[in-house]
Amino acid sequence: MLKLKVNDIDVEVEEGTTVLQACEQAGAEIPRFCYHEKLSIAGNCRMCLVEMEKSPKPIASCAMPAAEGMVLRTNTEKVKKARKGVMEFLLANHPLDCPVCDQGGECDLQDQSMYYGIDKSRFKENKRYVPEKYMGPLIKTQMTRCIHCTRCIRFATEVAGVPELGAIGRGENMQITTYLEKAMESELSANVIDLCPVGALTSKPYVFEARPWELKKTETIDVMDAVGSNIRVDTYGWEVKRVLPRINEEINEEWISDKTRYACDGLKNQRLDTPYVKINNKLKPSSWDEAFKAASERISKTKSEKIAGFIGDMTNMETTYAAKDFFEKTIKSENLESRYEKLYINTNVRSNYLFNSSIEGIEKSDLIILIGTNPRYEATILNSRIRKNYLKHKTEIISLGDIGDLTYPYQVIANNTDTIKDIIDNKHEISEKIKKSKYPCVIFGQSVLKLKSAPYIFEEFKNYLLVNNKISDDWNALNILSKNSSTVGSYDLNVLSKNSSYEILDKLENNNFEILILFGQDNLNFEKKNEFIIYIGSHGDKGASIADVILPGSTYTEQDGYFTNLEGKLQKAYKASYPPGEAKEDWQIINELSSFIKRKNLYKDKNQLIDSLINYLNLNNKNEAVFEVPEYNFKSEKIITEEIDYYHSNVIARASKTMSECKNIRMSLPKTGTDN
């Protein structure tokens, strides 16, 4: 620990901290533009100047390491004058277009010039003009406003792992650009908008939409992938205008993926805003009563074992729980399934389907093995953690099969189940590496759990890790990377076929059911024959197109709901807006449908539902139904990591114009960014 004095206050800081951080610990606020906690230090804006004893000139506090016995002052006349001087130079070439700038109201330059700047300019020369740059469909540029802090360049190079941004020219004529003005090829690209302290990089889809002080801000959870990034949803009236990240060091740090941020315009398109009933083979708008009647009559007439329900990929846990109650109590059927493909899940202990090393834990891992997963597209934020680990420790990363650019180098080994058998039998070089490693991190994707030999791979590999003491109280090397936000929550609620067999999915394929109730499930792979389909969901997508009765529901921004992320963290998403038209919250629909069938509501109100849900989770009655591991055999197979359509992976993203635009641009680019 180092002892310093800041403005006559004694502080103790850890070794390796900068003067800026030390000043902040002493409670002194230091203005800055280029410095950012999560990026490397550049020291080029000079806004953070402070006075240090025995130094003839003020020092740039962000770039100066704190040392024992330093005496610092942040409030002297000299410092104030230095800040004013720097501010004046920064503003010399900055246009006075705050009234038409999208950053206005949340602009670092605006705020800091109010606090630390002077009220007029002495600059009489012509201001510099910089031509606009093209940076893809998400980032709007207005480079005349740029103050050359280089945060965006450092973000692209360090965090996103796509060194495509750079500064060309020099001095006054320096310009930030992508190489020959290509779109940035990263799923994290839009974070540069948040990083930009001025209005040089702003959000293209949000351009001239609203002012920050007009927006209602709701802190909530993202559902685009299983990571559960913490977000803030900004609404104007009922319309979701934009999505911004919230800081959560354990999950998303300060970043969110482009899909999280820009799929929000999909909340407005293709929405189901009124119930529909199929009459004479044509879907017709109807009232709620008619729709409920059509559904309940059909359900009452059908044998309960001929009814099946499927939980969707973005369904919150309240809805899942209500659906479970609906099936158990109202219909008296066990045919409720949350999977849409035949994944092997051992539900004996919770850690069998979680990402046990935790997202934060990735940072200390010393060996990462990817089996049947492409984290860049399946969990972008998680992938950036792996990259962070790689940059820090040059960790060895191994993948079964070549899965394309992951933004960090990795070793490719044969993508066969034989490889896994070899590892388990200690015949592979990786076996030694796993044994030697202190914190190995083995990540199984859904593509491998789908295989015929999935039970063998999972059980034997787990056993292997157990034997080698890699699963213990302080570290668990076994990780399952789920793709969807509802997956882990549904497993927690035991929404699976009995003994997590594929019974329901098999029956579905053989058209054994008469009624299917889809709770926002659009990914089912089956040929519709004579099934009567009730769709409860928000968007007119695949599920609604085959439905006979459509009951319009809500999306994640329109209802409160719990989600469990892939690490097993329970988080609550809050209502930011209202469902459109006559649409209702999902649990209400289930509740009312139940009252039409049994003349009795399932719950009095939502509190009762939540209480009983939390109760169920606390009891965790997994022990009642012990999972019997089926007999399994080894089968030599190829492990093919399924490519996912990143920009169109769920109904909201598919309805989003921005996402479609991103997809088109990505497809027109060559496969690897550095190849043309």
Added chain:
Amino acid sequence: MAIKKISKVQPEKFEFNKKNKETADSIIKNYPSGKQQSAVMALLYLAQKQNDNWIPLSAMKYIAKYLDMPYIKVYEVATFYSMYNLTPVGKYFFQVCTTTPCMLRGAYNLVDVCKRKISEEENRLSEDGKTSWLEVECLGACVNAPMLQLNEDYYEDLDPTKLEQIIDKISNDEVPQPGSYRGRLSSEPENTRKTLIGNKNA
């Protein structure tokens, strides 16, 4: 100095010739392994020499691959330094110094001559395609101001008429004598020496 323009006409391909490849490899060996990117400036200069005194985009890409670094990083370096030419230059390339000492001694008169006799704009080839000119910052020959650099040589103590003569000679493919154009030897005082007269070795 405004930002450098990139030529619209670009060759498809660039590759080091055999000799330059050897030189490049030996330059890379000067740096510790893994730090080969440090050779980027030297390699850009090699490419410029090989490609008629200018660097096309394909050469930047080639060097980026050669040194295993992102394109944009090479592009940054090439646009930063003024002595890398990113547009084709003439076989005879005039660089007129216009920094203060030269300017005070009439460098802009030389610029006017260049504009009249070579091309209206900087970095544009003359009508016969042989010459081009560029305003540059101090070339370090202030004592002989005003001066310019023609390819590798300095032409000093100029005035508009003398520059016109030089340009005329050039257009006939004669290379005029470099050095002072007022009969000085290097940077010796004009006429006779007035100081350090008694000193033998001065």
